[in-house]
Amino acid sequence: MTTRWLGAPIKRNEDPRLLVGQGLFVDDVQLPGMLHAVVLRSPHAHARILRIDVRRALEHPDVLLVLTHADLPPSLREPLPKLIPHPDLKHHKTQYTLAPDKVRHVGEPVAFVVATSRYAAEDAAELIEVDYEPLPAVVDLEDAAAGRPALVHEDIGTNVAAHSVQRVGDYEAARARADLVLARRFVVDRGCASPMETRGVVAQWDPRARQLTVWDSTQAPIPIRNGLAALFGLAQKDVRVIAPDVGGGFGPKIMMFYPEEVLVPLAAMRLGRPVKWIEDRREHFVATNHERTQIHHAEIALDREGHILGVRTVFLHDAGAYIPYGLIVPIVAECTLPGPYRIPNYHAEFRAVFTNKTIVSPYRGAGRPHGVFVMERLLDLAARELGMDRAEIRRRNFIQPHEFPYDVGLIYQDNAPLVYDSGNYPAALERALEAVDYPRWPEEKARYRAQGRRVGLGFACYVEGSGIGPYEGCRVTVEPSGKVYVATGVGTQGQGHFTSLAQVVAEALGVDVRDVHVVTGDTGAFGWGTGTFASRAAVVAGSAVHLAAQAVRQKALQVAASLLEASPEDLELADGQVRVRGAPSRSVSLGEVARAANPLRGVIPSEWEGPGLEATRYFAPPRGTFSHGVHAALVEVDPETATLRFLRYVVVHDCGTILNPLILDGQIHGGVAQGIGGSFFERLVYDDSGQLLSGSFMDFHIPTAVEIPEIEVIHQETPSPLNPIGAKGAGEGGVIPVPALVAQAIEDALDDLELEILRMPLHPDALFELIQKATRRGS
Amino acid sequence: MKPPVFDYQDPASVEEAVDVLARHGAAAKVLAGGQSLVPLLNLRLARPEVVVDINRIDALDYLTEESGWLRVGARVRQRRLEREGDVRRTVPLLAEAVRFVGHPQIRNRGTVCGSLAHADPAAELPAAAVAVGARLVAHSRSGIREIPAEEFFTGPLTTALRPDELLVEARFPCTGPDWGWAFLEVSNRHGDYALCGVAAGVRARDGRVQDARLAYAGAGPVPVRLRQAEVALVEHADLEEGIRAAAAEARRVLRPDGDLHASSEFRRHLAAVLTARALRLAWSRASTCSGGAHA
C-alpha cells in the first residue's frame, strides 16, 4: 500500500525540537568574542538634530564603537533602498541607517553603540548627548493630508506621497440610477504584529576569507543577502544570510532594510568581531513597522432589490514617516474590498500620507481587513435600510461558481490584473449559516434576551489574494542513506514548512515524511527566492517543491529501471523503495538508487541530465490565486460594562487543496486570535506630540486564551487551476473578516439602539461612548 | 531594557534588613516578588543604588490566623491566598480579589505585602485591604508601628512607609458573622489592572443591611472607601433602593482620572454599575450563608 502524505493531518516534524528548547533563534547564536549593540533612538516624533556629542559614551571602558550618521560610509549615508516602486508613488522617501539632521518618528535610530555587554551598551547610550529642536508633530491623518501642522519631508512640499485611482465601469452613472445610495466614513486604526521573537541580527565577518555571515530574524533572507552585498561591495556568494527559526513574522519582518540589518554587519566588519543586536519589546513597539490606519469615505449604490450597482471608496492611508514598501497596503485594501461580490462599477482612490509615526508596511491581512470592513459594513447598512435580510443581500450579489476565472477589472499588488481563479462563495456562506443555525437565530436571540443577555450574531465574507509571484525554487536531493533533503529559499516563521513541504516530497517519492528534511531561510543552502509574504509559501514554494520532487521521481524511475531491468512504467515508489508493480520482491531502495545515480566509474547516460538523485526546479505563477471564506460568531455584549465575550466562532475556509489540515487549522486559529486582538483589544494610541502611549504589553492588550473562544473550522476545497498542487494561500484568512464580523455582531446584540460601528478597533471605552450616544430605535 | 548598575544585598533577617534600609534610606529599594520592581528597573524608571532582597528572610514566610486576624508575612506569595482554603473562610474578600491580580505565574511570585507597598491605585489588594480595614505592620530600626490601611495609601505608588521601614506584615480582620463579601472588576482582559474594581461587604440581619463596606480600585489616586454610600445602604429599608442610592453616590463622589483605557466618565459609570452588582452579590452571600464563607 502506498501511504498518502499530502492532505494528511500529520503532526509537525519541527515540534519536538522546538518544544524542548532546541530551536535556533537569533538570540541563541553565541559566538566567541561576541559584542553587543544597542540603538539610541529618537525620543521625539519630529525634531531637528542640532548636535550629537558621543565623547562620554566613547570614554566608557566597555565601549568599542559608537556610530552616528557622520561616521557612516557614503553608501550608508543615503536613504536605504526603495523596495517596491510604483508609478503613482511620486515621493518614494525611504528611511536612513542613522538619522542625518532630522528625526521623523519616535524610535528612529540616531546612534549605534557597541560594547562588551548589552548592559554596558545601554549605560553608554545614556551618555550620548543629543540636542533636539522639536518640531510640530504630524499625527492626525486628515491634518497630515492637508499639510498640517508641518511637513514630514520639507523638500517635497507636501505630506502626500502618492495619489492613485482605479476605476471599473462608471460609478457616477451607476449612482444616478440607484434606488439607494449610502455613504459613511470608516476608520481602521493602527495595529502591529507582536511576534514572540522580536527582531534580531548577529553578524560575523571573516577578514581572511572576506566573507560575511548574518543571522537575521527576517522573512526574506535572500533579498537581504543581495542588498547587503550591494551596500558593502561584496559578491553575493560571499554573503550568507541565515534566518534560523524565526519566532513569528506576520509581515513586518519582510523589510529591506531595517537600519540594524545594516549597522550590525557594518560594526562587525569595522571591529573584526561578531556583533549581536536583539530588539527589546520596548523598541519593537516603535522600531518595527506598524500597519492599518486608513480613513475611508465609502459609498454604495444599489437597486431596490439589493443588487449592487456600484461602490466608491476614497481613502487616506497613513504611511508613517517613510514609505519603503511602497503602496502595497492601500492597493491590497482597494483590491480586497470587492470581495466575493459582483460590483459592476467601482471607483477606488487613495492618498498615501506621511505622518510622524512608525513606518507602515504589510502586517497579516495587509489592507485586506480594511477592504472587507468597509464592504461588509456597507452591505449591512444597506440591508437594514432596504429592510432585507443580511444574508440575502449577500446571496444576491455573489459571483457564481460558473463565472471563474472572474476578472474584477483592477490591477493587483503584483501589477497583474485582479482575476479570481476559482471558488465557491455561495456554498461557503450557506455552510457558515448552517453551522450557526441562522434560520433559527431570531428565536435563539429572543431566548437570550429573556434571560437578560445581549447576544449578537455576526458573519462576514472575504476573498483573500495570495500566492503571488515572482517565483520560488527548490532543490530536492536523495542521499544514499535514503533520506531526502529539500532546500528552498522561502523562509519560515513557524508556519510548519518543515512538515507541509516535506509532505509534498513524501507524496512524490513514497518516503516517510520524517525522512524528509527541509532547509529554508539559509542563503548558503539555496540562494534563489524572494521570501515568505502574501500567503505565498505553500503555493509558490510548495509548487516548486512539487516540481523538483516530481523530477527526482522521474529520475529515480529511470535509474531504477536499469537496476531492476524493468521498464520505468512498470515501477512504483513506496515505503522508500522503487519496486516492480505486482512483484514487490523485485525492488531497490531509494538510497541504492541514489548511489547508483552517482557512480565512481563508468558512464552517466545523457538522459539523466547529470549525476545524483537530485533536481532543482522553479515555479513562477502567472498571477495570484484567491482563497476565500466566511466567519460567523456569537458575541455577548454587556452593555453596562461595554465588554464582549465570544460564545462561538465558526470559520468556513477554502484555500484550495489542503496540504495538512492540522497546520491549516493552526494558521486559522492564530489568525482569528490576531483578528480578535485587532478588533477589540490591541490599540496603538498616540498623543498629539506623536508619543506612543500604549507601547508595552501592559497597555497594548494582546488577547489571551481567556478572551479567545474555541474556533470551529469547516474546510471547503476548491483547487486552484494556477499551480500543480491546487493550493491557495492560508496565512491571512483567519484575520481578515474579524473586524467586520465583530461590528455586525455588536450591532445585532444591541439592535434596540440606533448604533453604527464605523471604526475599528473598538475597546470598552469606545463602545461605552457609542452606547451612551445611541438613541433607542423607534424613539 | 537592562537595569542600570545597582548594589545587591540579601539579608537573612528582619534586623539585618532594617539595618541596610537605615544605612541607605531612599537610595535603597526592597525586592519582594519583583513583579513590579523588576520591570521598573529594566525600564530604568527605578534607579536604586541598593536592592534589598528579602526573599532569604524565612521568618517573614507565614500565613496564620490569630485572635480574629489573618496575619500575612511579607514573603507570602499572592497565590497562597487563593490556594489555602482557610482564607476563603476567614477573609473571603481577599481570596476573591486576589484572583484578579495578573496571572497565576505573576501571583506565584508576587507577594501580598509587595502589592500593598507598591500601591498601584488600580490594584485589587489595596482596595480589599481598605474595605476590610486591614492594618499594615512596619518595622524599622526605631521600632514597629501599625498603620491602618486607610492611612497607608497616600497617593499613586506612594505610601506612609518611610524609606527606612520594611513592611513586615499585613493583618486582615477575619470576617464577622452575617457578613457577605464580593469583589468585582472590569478590565480589558482577564488579569489586567482594573479599569474599575469594587470591594463590597454587607452585614445582613432581619432582611436589612446592618453595616456595609465599599472600596474602589482604579477610581482615584488611592483606593477609595465610600462611607456615604455605606451609610446610604444602612439607611434605606428597601435593599434595592439602598443599592441604587449607593451606586448614585459612587457616581457622584468618585473622581477617577481618565487614561488611554478608560475616560473618567466611563470609570465613574463602571463604579456605579459594579457597586450595584457587587452589593447584590455580597447581599446574596450574606443572607445565604451567615458568616460570609463562600467559595
Ligand SMILES: Cc1cc2nc3c(=O)[nH]c(=O)nc-3n(C[C@H](O)[C@H](O)[C@H](O)COP(=O)(O)OP(=O)(O)OC[C@H]3O[C@@H](n4cnc5c(N)ncnc54)[C@H](O)[C@@H]3O)c2cc1C
Ligand atoms: C504581567 C503582570 C500583570 C500584573 N497584573 C496585576 C494586576 O492585575 N493587579 C495588581 O494588583 N497587580 C498586578 N501586577 C503586579 C503584581 O501584583 C506585583 O506582584 C505587585 O504589584 C508587587 O508585588 P511584588 O512582591 O512583586 O513586589 P516587588 O515588585 O518586589 O516590589 C514592588 C514595590 O514594593 C516595594 N516593596 C515590596 N515589598 C516590600 C516590603 N515588604 N516592604 C517595603 N517595600 C516593599 C518594592 O521596593 C517596590 O517598590 C502585575 C504584574 C505583572 C508583571
